[in-house]
Amino acid sequence: MSQLGICANIENERSIDMGSTSTVSELSSARPATRFDRRLAKILEHATAIFCEKGYEGASMRDLSRASGMSLAGLYYYFESKEKLLYLIQKDLFTTVMELLRERLKDVSDPEVRVRTFIQNHVEFFLSKPKAMKVLSHEDDVLSDELGKEIAALKRQYYHSCADLIEVLKRDKNLDLNSRAAVMSLFGMINWLHTWYNLRVDGTPRVLATEISDIFLRGIYSAPRQ
Amino acid sequence: MSQLGICANIENERSIDMGSTSTVSELSSARPATRFDRRLAKILEHATAIFCEKGYEGASMRDLSRASGMSLAGLYYYFESKEKLLYLIQKDLFTTVMELLRERLKDVSDPEVRVRTFIQNHVEFFLSKPKAMKVLSHEDDVLSDELGKEIAALKRQYYHSCADLIEVLKRDKNLDLNSRAAVMSLFGMINWLHTWYNLRVDGTPRVLATEISDIFLRGIYSAPRQ
DNA sequence: TGCAAATTATAACGTACGTTCGATAGAGTG
DNA sequence: CACTCTATCGAACGTACGTTATAATTTGCA
Numbered sequence: 001m002s003q004l005g006i007c008a009n010i011e012n013e014r015s016i017d018m019g020s021t022s023t024v025s026e027l028s029s030a031r032p033a034t035r036f037d038r039r040l041a042k043i044l045e046h047a048t049a050i051f052c053e054k055g056y057e058g059a060s061m062r063d064l065s066r067a068s069g070m071s072l073a074g075l076y077y078y079f080e081s082k083e084k085l086l087y088l089i090q091k092d093l094f095t096t097v098m099e100l101l102r103e104r105l106k107d108v109s110d111p112e113v114r115v116r117t118f119i120q121n122h123v124e125f126f127l128s129k130p131k132a133m134k135v136l137s138h139e140d141d142v143l144s145d146e147l148g149k150e151i152a153a154l155k156r157q158y159y160h161s162c163a164d165l166i167e168v169l170k171r172d173k174n175l176d177l178n179s180r181a182a183v184m185s186l187f188g189m190i191n192w193l194h195t196w197y198n199l200r201v202d203g204t205p206r207v208l209a210t211e212i213s214d215i216f217l218r219g220i221y222s223a224p225r226q
Numbered sequence: 227m228s229q230l231g232i233c234a235n236i237e238n239e240r241s242i243d244m245g246s247t248s249t250v251s252e253l254s255s256a257r258p259a260t261r262f263d264r265r266l267a268k269i270l271e272h273a274t275a276i277f278c279e280k281g282y283e284g285a286s287m288r289d290l291s292r293a294s295g296m297s298l299a300g301l302y303y304y305f306e307s308k309e310k311l312l313y314l315i316q317k318d319l320f321t322t323v324m325e326l327l328r329e330r331l332k333d334v335s336d337p338e339v340r341v342r343t344f345i346q347n348h349v350e351f352f353l354s355k356p357k358a359m360k361v362l363s364h365e366d367d368v369l370s371d372e373l374g375k376e377i378a379a380l381k382r383q384y385y386h387s388c389a390d391l392i393e394v395l396k397r398d399k400n401l402d403l404n405s406r407a408a409v410m411s412l413f414g415m416i417n418w419l420h421t422w423y424n425l426r427v428d429g430t431p432r433v434l435a436t437e438i439s440d441i442f443l444r445g446i447y448s449a450p451r452q
Numbered sequence: 453t454g455c456a457a458a459t460t461a462t463a464a465c466g467t468a469c470g471t472t473c474g475a476t477a478g479a480g481t482g
Numbered sequence: 483c484a485c486t487c488t489a490t491c492g493a494a495c496g497t498a499c500g501t502t503a504t505a506a507t508t509t510g511c512a
Contacts, residue, residue: 035509036458055368057283061500071461073502082500138364140421142281180428181437188418189411195366196410211407219445261479262488287470297491299472304489308470459508468499479488 040078043068044092047085052131056086056139086139087147093136094154097125101161111169116213118165122190123209133194162186166220177220186216266304269294270318273311278357282312282365312365313373319362320380323351327387337395342439344391348416349435359420388412392446403446412442 046068050059061082065072079085101121108114126133143151163183170179189212202208272294276285287308291298305311327347334340352359369377389409396405415438428434 039459055281055283057281058368060498062498072500073462074460076501077459080501142284177441178437180422181434182441184418184422185415185438185441187422188416189414192410192414192417196406196413202406208407211404212411214448215403215408215411215445216441217445218448219441219443222440222444222448265489286468288468298470299492300490302471306471453512455511457508457510459506461504461506463503463505465502466500469497470495471497472495473493475491475493477488477490479486481486482484 036078043070043075043078044085044089048089048131048135051086051089051135051139056082056135056142083143083147086135087143087151089132090136090139090143090151091154093129093132094151094158097122098154098158098161100125111165111172112217115165115169115217116210118162119186119190119213119216120206120209123193123212124205126190127193127197127205127208130194130197133191137191137194159183159187170220173221175220182216182220189216262304269296269301269304270311270315274315274357274361277312277315277361277365282361282368309369309373312361313369313377315358316362316365316369316377317380319355319358320377320384323348324380324384324387326351337391337398338443341391341395341443342436344388345412345416345439345442346432346435349419349438350431352416353419353423353431353434356420356423359417363417363420385409385413396446399447401446408442408446415442 043064047059047064050063050067053059054063061072061075064085065075068075079088101118104117104121105114108117126136140155142148163179166179166183166186169175170177193208196202197208269290273285273290276289276293279285280289287298287301290311291301294301305314327344330343330347331340334343352362366381368374389405392405392409392412395401396403419434422428423434
């Protein structure tokens with residue numbers, strides 16, 4: 001069972017794109033990207049790597065300080081708390097993946113292709129950011145109070161974006177299946193990827209997305225018809 | 227997305243069975259169940275609950291002390307370290323589920339039924355111990371050194387028990403599929419269960435195991451034949 | 453260049469962690 | 483009952499945590 005070396009080096013991962021409608025820009029009230037923004041983005045990258053490697057609770061702010069080269073207190077100029085760090089990371093991931101999905105689905109109308117598009121978007125996005133993927137799924141129930149509520153709402157939104165696609169497909173093909181089990185099984189498949197994916201062994205994210213889509217769709221298509 | 231209230235109450239979960247060939251008996255060199263063993267088993271239950279609720283790193287020994295009613299120092303009479311606690315929990319789970327699987331497969335020869343049996347064994351076992359299930363998968367890469375190696379070996383063994391079944395089925399049905407993606411997708415499905423399963427909504431573990439088996443098997447059966 | 457704002461770091465706060473030690477109480481046995 | 487072993491706990495150890503206050507330094511701009 002080979003493990004992805006996802007916590008080894010942050011250079012393996014694309015930087016958080018500061019040119020887009022990022023969380024950081026929102027935080028700064030639509031201010032153009034500044035030195036502050038760039039520094040924060042870098043800190044978030046390091047935080048993602050550290051949280052991925054040691055887990056949120058196991059990772060300390062001193063770990064982050066060492067990894068980023070900024071003093072412990074200096075970090076707090078950029079965000080209010082450790083919890084806020086995790087919130088920023090998770091919020092950005094959810095909003096970005098959903099935005100990308102929205103774009104991809106714009107010109108797609110066939111129900112099956114839309115489901116395939118969902119899977120491909122998810123697999124490609126998260127396998128381009130394996131560390132972030134782990135932080136998103138592994139630290140799923142860490143945040144509390146308002147921050148946790150907001151992330152939970154984004155997660156629910158993402159869940160529904162998938163469930164709705166399956167529902168449309170179910171109706172289109174007259175399938176008789178347990179939607180919930182199907183949707184959750186699909187999420188299990190795609191969210192488990194970070195524990196086993198290995199580019200050298202498993203091929204590109206696109207190939208893998210196709211394979212997973214095939215298994216899943218054929219599985220539900222073989223369900224008894226209404 | 228309703229969440230199983232898996233961390234609410236340890237009485238919802240069966241006790242670790244001390245009558246079987248448990249890890250604790252092994253630890254005590256085949257000594258019959260004693261007061262020590264009973265106390266340790268109870269501590270392990272509480273630890274499972276606490277680790278499930280707060281995560282291994284987020285849970286402290288003081289949390290466990292409070293939950294179990296035993297003093298902080300008193301706990302250390304029963305085991306050497308916090309890490310050893312997690313090891314004992316995970317080892318017991320792996321060895322038990324594999325033993326149960328061995329028993330169930332004894333009189334089964336049909337390749338498809340054997341795969342269905344694997345899935346059913348896993349789903350039923352772990353949904354009877356949802357907290358333990360979460361601790362097993364969530365704290366997958368926490369243990370280090372010799373303890374971590376041993377658990378990793380058990381995990382690999384369990385993985386192979388499944389992969390081998392799929393391989394036999396693949397040959398029996400002349401399937402042309404990516405075994406690795408298939409096996410891992412299946413593990414994704416069944417290991418994700420703890421995040422969404424709700425007895426009132428989703429039915430019994432047996433029903434769910436059948437549904438997941440159906441989706442999976444039909445998915446791989448529809449693969450191109452050699 | 454000088455000044456104000458932004459940024460950074462040292463030191464510390466208050467609290468918590470996993471674990472150990474030694475004293476004592478409890479249990480078991482002859 | 484006396485003795486031995488088991489079990490328990492208060493106190494403490496050495497270390498670490500997330501965060502804050504404040505002084506020092508750097509950056510940006512007129």
